[in-house]
Amino acid sequence: MKIRPWSEEDIPGIRNVIWTTWLSAYSSFIPEKDLKVCFDEWYGEAALRNNLSDSLVEGSVAVEGENILASMRCRWSPEENRYFVGSLYVLPHAQNRGLGRLLMAHAAKSASVRHQDRVWLGVMVQNVPAFEWYTKLGYTVSERQPFRMGETTVEHYIGSIAVERLVKSGQSTKPQKPNHD
Numbered sequence: 001m002k003i004r005p006w007s008e009e010d011i012p013g014i015r016n017v018i019w020t021t022w023l024s025a026y027s028s029f030i031p032e033k034d035l036k037v038c039f040d041e042w043y044g045e046a047a048l049r050n051n052l053s054d055s056l057v058e059g060s061v062a063v064e065g066e067n068i069l070a071s072m073r074c075r076w077s078p079e080e081n082r083y084f085v086g087s088l089y090v091l092p093h094a095q096n097r098g099l100g101r102l103l104m105a106h107a108a109k110s111a112s113v114r115h116q117d118r119v120w121l122g123v124m125v126q127n128v129p130a131f132e133w134y135t136k137l138g139y140t141v142s143e144r145q146p147f148r149m150g151e152t153t154v155e156h157y158i159g160s161i162a163v164e165r166l167v168k169s170g171q172s173t174k175p176q177k178p179n180h181d
Contacts, residue, residue: 001062001063001064001069001099002062002063003060003061003062003102003103003106004060004061004063005058005059005060005061006048006051006052006059006060006061006071007052008049008052010061010068011045011048011049013061013067013068013071014043014048014059014061014068014071015039015043015045015048016068017061017068017069017070017071017089017090017091018039018043018071018087018089019039019043020091020092021089021090021091021092022035022039022089023035024092025127025129025130026124026127026149028126029124029126029152029154030149030150030152030154031150031151031152033150034149034150034151034152035149035150036150037149037150038149038150051073056075056076056077056078057073057074057075058073058074058075058076058110059071059072059073059074060072060074060103060106060107062090062094062099062102062103064094069090069091069094069099070088070089070090070091070094070099070100070103071087071088071089072085072087072088072089072103072104072106072107073085073086073087073088074086074107074110076110076114081116082116082118082120083107083110083111083114083116083118083119083120084119084120084121085104085107085119085120085121086121088100088103088104088121100133101137101169104119104137104161104166104169105166105167105169107119107166108161108163108164108166108167109167111163112163112167116163117162117163117164118160118161118162118163119160119161119163119166120158120159120160121134121139121158121159121160121161122145122147122156122157122158122159123139123156123157123159124147124154124155124156124157125144125154125155125156125157126154126155131157134159134161137161137165137166137169138161138162138165138166138169139159139160139161140159140160140161141157141158141159142158142159142160143157143158143159144156144157144158145158
């Protein structure tokens, strides 16, 4: 398993990771039609290609062999002087193997290059498993805002995690092989 930058050839795999994970994580509180509208707009092939050429965006994937198991998109905002993890998705069958921690440690290293001591991100209030996972990494909530997906509005926590904590977390994580029992 390795972490590497996105490439244009990864777009179908990235879309698969995101859509599969969205259905698993969000479909209990966001209708599929609203998910589909946002997925096509934010993660359509053209949008992902634009991310590849945007110098403020860094996309990474976690791959095992030829398979993309996780995807992360980060964005540096010079105006806000913040480094954001805009999205981090791990296929449901690949969760609990340390891939998310490795990707977050990668984001922390990119943030530190920009002289940032925190990585910022948002997480939907109703996505309790993700919120609990980020909290274990040291996530602290700064504010709560509404977030719109299609016709559905959900509450969204905005907060951050210390870069130092994420780097240490990634160093202590070794990706685990899937358990096929």
